[in-house]
Amino acid sequence: MRLRLVPKETSLDFFRFWKTTFGASVLAMVASVVLFLLVGLNFGIDFLGGTTIRTESSQPVDVGAYRDALDPLGLGDVVITEVFDTNFGPEQNVASVKIQAQEGEEAVSNAVLDEIQGALRAYDSNITFPSVESVGPEVSGELIQTAAIAVVLAIMAVLVYIWLRFEWQFSLGAVAALVHDITLTIGVFALLQIQFDLAIIAALLTIVGYSLNDTVVVFDRVRENLRKFKQRPLVEVLNLSINETLSRTVMTSVTTLLALISLYVLGGDVIRGFVFAMIWGVIVGTYSSVFVASAILLYLGVTRDTSKTDGGAGTQFADIDA
Template sequence: MAFRLKLVPTHTNIDFFKWQWLTFGASVVAVVVSLLAVAIMGLNFGVDFKGGTTIRVESTQNIDISVYREATDALGLGEVSITDVFDPSFRPDQHVKMLRVAPQDGYEAVTPEVIEQIEAALLQVDPAVTFPSVESVGPKVSNELIWKALAAVAIASTGIWIYVWLRFEWQFAVGCVAALIHDVIVTVGFFAIFQLKFDLTIVAALLTILGYSVNDTVVIFDRLRENLPKYKQMPLRDLMNLTTNETLSRTVMTMTTTALALTALVIFGGDVIRGFVSAMLFGVFIGCYSTLYVAKNIVLMLGLDRTEKAKKERKPGDHEFANIDA
């Protein structure tokens, strides 16, 4: 007899609306806190959005940051940010630091001559130091990237809204997009609160989170659409609970397997992709939460015209745009 792993019992009867105002209120609070965190604390923009030059410094010696800072201060470059980078995959003799240098007056980015001065100054205090990578972005380009990143998220959300509205009813589309906006804002707030580096890879993670979250939501909405003609007399609240319980095993299994893969990448993937993977891992959990406690709540608040559907006597699964190819 084959062994089958079940994270959720075959038949569940969880009342997802038992604490609907508490869970929905927690989501509203999370969104407000996230917006306040971004407004007050700001985001720790990476070189993509802030401009300047980032130099990755590696050495076999564990040199204190203050030694590097004294060497760069002597060059008169203004504020130079130096941070340690830790990673479980590093060798015992691999010590990595990141130097961030703001663009100098009159220049779009740090010039090659200045970079050479920085490298020479660090070599004097640590002959074993190496410079595996140098990234430079001018302030004009970084400003354009911020607007393009915002536009990418907005366009993706709009496209998803249009798709869900065509495939379902407008109430489903409103609930779905509200959940997506919730996921994006809370994830960005997470980065603001913990001051994690926010760069283009995080924007890519946000777009991926949108796709993951809407996929999970559409699965429940699709089952709900199938159940509407089957249970014409069942109250919408109870029908949504039934539908969510029917798809709960799939939701939990998808979230768990995705989280396991992302956790492995957080631990063993290295510091280069850690920001992207961390955003994805947080987004997987917040996306699952919004599917269960945000999207459905909004649809229930807006209501569905089930009487009209019954009069039209449509077949299970039919609706105004049922014949549109997905």
């Protein structure tokens, strides 16, 4: 007996209250923009500037002990990670200590550096500091600009890809879903004030890929059913297509979330922000594929090309058991 997360055949009406769900999505996006403008993001060292200190010792790196040693200094945001390299010898235990720029300063001052080194030496007398690097506000500003450009270019590439593969109505629906996912992710980071750094930008780009994949699977089945059921109303075709791919959607989302939740609980502070963004992205990405992308398609309508067959739609894996 196989476990099913959803019945083999479903007939859920996803568009019974589509205007309400779409309106709620729009309101959530507006709220996210307001939070971003009024509250702002809790930018990390990558975007605010700061100093990175590289440490090396014959003793194993203990991130918790390093943090306890530095906490009394009141340095603000401190990120400590162990550095691994196959070229390191058995006596080379390397760590990276990132400290945000202090108020009114472009980088950590020499006096503060001396305090940091003294605190770490008090814990480990054998520790050395091979390098100290600072990132100023100018470089941080360039990183913010580059990150924003990367996200915009990814969305534009998706727009062109969907437009070429389907029709412009499908393209606008897919891009609307991506904008929805990214906007809500930024909004929840502004609301919860979770640290926003380059790892979160990587998560946003990953969310774009995940959400797009889910949307394309649904749209492929929609295109196939539009050719198969030429006289059915569009809303019925959309409902049928989503129900037919529901098993695949649920299975993909649940298995992905199981892995992400495990990482969130056991992965530690270093990747927790990234994993949280991915968890949130999977949830809103699954939601937007149905209640945003498909709703846009229903509103705009689509021209049916009856001259083409339904072969080659690429949905042979849409009916896997869930």
